Amino acid sequence: MQSSPDLLFKALADPSRRALFERLCLEGEQTVGALTAGAGISQPAVSKHLGILKQAGLVQGRDEGRQTHYSAQQRALAPLVDWTGRMNRFWEARFDDLEDLLKRMDQ
């Protein structure tokens, strides 16, 4: 699933969700039960967070019997990287303009 920066920022703004996503990135695929274990919140809360992460395209669920294995969806962060890159680029462009200006003033 493709996701706009808006959904991504909103999904990652919550500490519990970010922690879940980090765990999936660092430790790999996990069941809801395993994720609930170290989360400090109830299982329904974890499920709801995973739903939001999934809707943002950040995670993926794989049903296996009665348990669901969740994993991080790597490419989902791309729009974030793009966005930060864009902001940086424009800033540098303005900085270059300033440098140009200063150079021209020097002459």
Add this chain to the structure above:
Amino acid sequence: MQSSPDLLFKALADPSRRALFERLCLEGEQTVGALTAGAGISQPAVSKHLGILKQAGLVQGRDEGRQTHYSAQQRALAPLVDWTGRMNRFWEARFDDLEDLLKRMDQ
């Protein structure tokens, strides 16, 4: 001001705040009045958003007479870039492990 990923994500999760920050990145320094003009929300709302962006280290205010000029604070995005980089790195590490495993299984 230094900022943790948490403050950054929270600050940038709101569309109005992100729009303000983008304008400051793309168009450079602006007064509150100028920012309010194209924002679609009231001046107090803009001021409040700017306060939150400032607390997250994303913008900087410069008093000049009765108006305040705000500008984007470039380095503030660094923790975000770091964070996304970390997540990517771990994912790639797991991917490398998988490749290693497959190679070893091949032999």
Add this chain to the structure above:
DNA sequence: CATATTCATAACTAAATAGTTATGGGATTA
């Protein structure tokens, strides 16, 4: 000095959100 302008803060309201407990459906196990 009197008036107008610019911004920030206070006080309030409506909506969104993150958590809870309760429940039920589907899959395993005895």
Add this chain to the structure above:
DNA sequence: TAATCCCATAACTATTTAGTTATGAATATG
């Protein structure tokens, strides 16, 4: 089949939050 386990959803609550209007402080202008 009966009991158990895993997860998702429903229903509710408390808190946070994004917006509003009102106001005031500081600066500029007539």
